[in-house]
C-alpha cells in the first residue's frame with residue numbers, strides 16, 4: 001500500500017489512522033471540514049463536507065491531481081445524537097443519515113475511478129445490533145445501512161471492503177451524547193494499529209473490535 005485517501009479525517013479515529021498510515025510510509029490525502037487541523041499530519045489536505053455532492057466531486061478531482069492511484073479508501077466521518085423519535089426533527093435525521101451513510105456512498109462513488117486495481121475500502125461502522133436503543137434510532141439505522149451498502153459495493157466492484165465495528169473509542173464523539181464513555185474505551189491510536197494489522201492480513205467483511 002502506497003497511497004491512501006481518508007474522508008472525514010479530522011475526528012479522533014480519522015487523525016489516529018492518518019498518523020498510523022503516514023508512520024507506515026503511506027502518502028495520505030486527508031479530506032475534512034477542518035483541513036487546518038490535518039496539515040500537521042499530512043501535506044495532502046483538502047477541505048470538503050462529505051455529505052455535499054459537489055464538494056465531494058471537487059475533492060475527488062483535487063485528490064486525483066495530488067497523488068496517482070489510491071491503494072486504500074477510508075471513510076471515517078460520522079455523527080451521533082441522542083434523540084427520541086418523538087422529538088427528532090427531519091433535519092436531525094437527515095444530518096445523522098448523511099454523515100454516517102450518504103457520505104459513504106458519495107465518497108466511495110467519487111473515489112472509485114481513483115482507485116488502484118487492488119485497492120481496499122474501509123468504513124467505520126458500529127455494533128448497531130447493540131445500539132437499537134432509545135435515542136439512537138437514526139444512528140443505529142444509519143450504521144446498519146452502512147454495512148448493507150459496503151457488502152453490496154464489495155460484490156459490485158469485487159474489491160475488498162472492510163467495515164470496522166469498534167466498541168467505545170476515546171474520542172470527542174462521546175461529547176455529543178449524554179452517556180459516560182466506558183472506562184475500557186480504546187485509545188484511537190490502538191484502534192488504528194489494529195485496523196492497519198487487519199488490512200495487512202487481508203481481512204474483509206466485518207471487523208468487531
Ligand SMILES: NC(=O)c1ccc[n+]([C@@H]2O[C@H](COP(=O)([O-])OP(=O)(O)OC[C@H]3O[C@@H](n4cnc5c(N)ncnc54)[C@H](OP(=O)(O)O)[C@@H]3O)[C@@H](O)[C@H]2O)c1
Nearest residue numbers: 008010011012013033049050077078099124168169171173
Ligand atoms: N468513538 C467511538 O466510541 C466510536 C465507536 C463506534 C464507532 N465509531 C465511529 O467511528 C467514526 C469516527 O468517529 P470518532 O470517534 O473519530 O468521532 P469524532 O472524533 O467525532 O469524528 C467524527 C468526524 O466525522 C466528521 N464529520 C461528520 N460529519 C461530517 C461531514 N458532513 N463532512 C465531513 N466530515 C464530517 C467530523 O468532522 P468535523 O470535525 O468537521 O465535525 C469528525 O471529524 C464514526 O463513524 C463513528 O460512528 C466511533
